[in-house]
Amino acid sequence: xxxxxxxxxxxxxxxxxxxxxxxxxxxxxxxxxxxxxxxxxxxxxxxxxxxxxxxxxxxxxxxxxxxxxxxxxxxxxxxxxxxxxxxxxxxxxxxxxxxxxxxxxxxxxxxxxxxxxxxxxxxxxxxxxxxxxxxxxxxxxxxxxxxxxxxxxxxxxxxxxxxxxxxxxxxxxxxxxxxxxxxxxxxxxxxxxxxxxxxxxxxxxxxxxxxxxxxxxxxxxxxxxxxxxxxxxxxxxxxxxxxx
Ligand code: NAI
Numbered sequence: 001x002x003x004x005x006x007x008x009x010x011x012x013x014x015x016x017x018x019x020x021x022x023x024x025x026x027x028x029x030x031x032x033x034x035x036x037x038x039x040x041x042x043x044x045x046x047x048x049x050x051x052x053x054x055x056x057x058x059x060x061x062x063x064x065x066x067x068x069x070x071x072x073x074x075x076x077x078x079x080x081x082x083x084x085x086x087x088x089x090x091x092x093x094x095x096x097x098x099x100x101x102x103x104x105x106x107x108x109x110x111x112x113x114x115x116x117x118x119x120x121x122x123x124x125x126x127x128x129x130x131x132x133x134x135x136x137x138x139x140x141x142x143x144x145x146x147x148x149x150x151x152x153x154x155x156x157x158x159x160x161x162x163x164x165x166x167x168x169x170x171x172x173x174x175x176x177x178x179x180x181x182x183x184x185x186x187x188x189x190x191x192x193x194x195x196x197x198x199x200x201x202x203x204x205x206x207x208x209x210x211x212x213x214x215x216x217x218x219x220x221x222x223x224x225x226x227x228x229x230x231x232x233x234x235x236x237x238x239x240x241x242x243x244x
Contacts, residue, residue, distance in 0.1 A: 001053070003078040004224065005029040005071075007061050007118060008088025010037035012187040013137065016213035017085055017220045019046055024221055026083060027053040029074045033060050033088075053078070061088050061114035071121040080129060083224045084122040086115045086136045086159075091189060093148045104151045111155035115162050119177075123166065127173045133224045134170075134177040136163050140239050143181055156181070160235055167233030176232035178223050183239025185211045206241025 004021045008014045010032035018028050028047050032038065035058055047054040055077055059070035074081060089111045092103035115136055126132030141149050142156025159179060166177035184190055184201050190210060193201075202208060219238055222228055237243070 001025070001027050002082035003027045003029060003074070003080055004083035004085065005031065005074055005081060005118075005122065006085040006087055007031045007114065008033075009085075010041055010043060010056075012189070013182070013185060013213050013216050014085070014087040015043045016217040017087060018043065019050075020214070020217035020221045021083065021085075021224065022047040022050040022052045022054065024224070025052065026224075027078055028055075029078065029081075030054065030056040031059055031061065031070065031088070032056070034058060061118060062109035064113075064117045067114070067117040067121055071118070071125065075125055081122050081125045082129075082131070083133045083135070084118060084126075085220060086118055086134070088114055089137060089155075091149070091152050093152065095148055096150045099150055107151035108155055111152065112158045112162075115159055119162070119166055123170055123175070126175045127170065130174050132170070132173075132175040133228075134163075134166060134175065135220050135223050136177070136179040138163070138179040138181040138235060140181050140183045140237065140242055143235070143237065144243060163235065164233045171232055176223075176228065178228075178231060178233065179235045180216060180219050180223070181235050181237045181239070182216050183211060183237070183242040185213060185216060187213060204242055205239065206244070209240065211238060211240055 004026040006018045009018045009030045057070045059066040136159050138159045139156040141153040163179040
């Protein structure tokens, strides 16, 4: 049985990706930053109901030593690591002149350093296996910029560069690396926005609505599948036609 690791997967897009990959037949290694993220949460039961193995690993993916212990445990528990989805991410929005250095550094650590940590560690497991799929969560903010998100857009643009470099370095070992760039997706992150702001955002979308988490998970499932065996180093925008 093949195994998929999804970082930051107790809720939101990460949980939807984990459930979709379980439906595709993968054993699932869930991750989040604290045990409390899995309280009052039925994601583990939902995944197990698909008949696959599922374990949760508490690790702050911005910390290299915690990622090292996390990846070592997954390898010991599951044997192989076939898919890595670098999904964990946070926002600390604010206009540039008011953004604190602390909030800049925190977003870089969680969104960007985590991709280095996990790709380095899981990449070396995949290189020995001579196969693997890595899928990174970028964002339209990384492609086009977004006022109030100097920190976040920097990390999401960085992830695109990291995706292409990983694709070039690991391609000869039969490892693909791609990114998805979601637009406005219906999650806790976007629920926090005012009705007014959400209406203004939706106006810019060709399809006239926000996306659902399952619509991100479906594209990730494709990138992890056999059908995507010759797709690497690409960024797939999933935004309902926000920009074209
Ligand atoms: P969310 O906030 O609902 O879920 C993120 C998860 O990551 C949470 O469970 C959180 O506890 C976990 N997490 C945070 N810091 C962590 C750390 N240091 N270590 C381990 N886990 C950590 O967010 P959502 O909306 O599901 O976003 C998932 C990804 O998709 C993020 O990378 C985000 O930037 C990206 N994205 C989301 C969009 C949206 O509209 N919701 C749009 C574009 C990209």
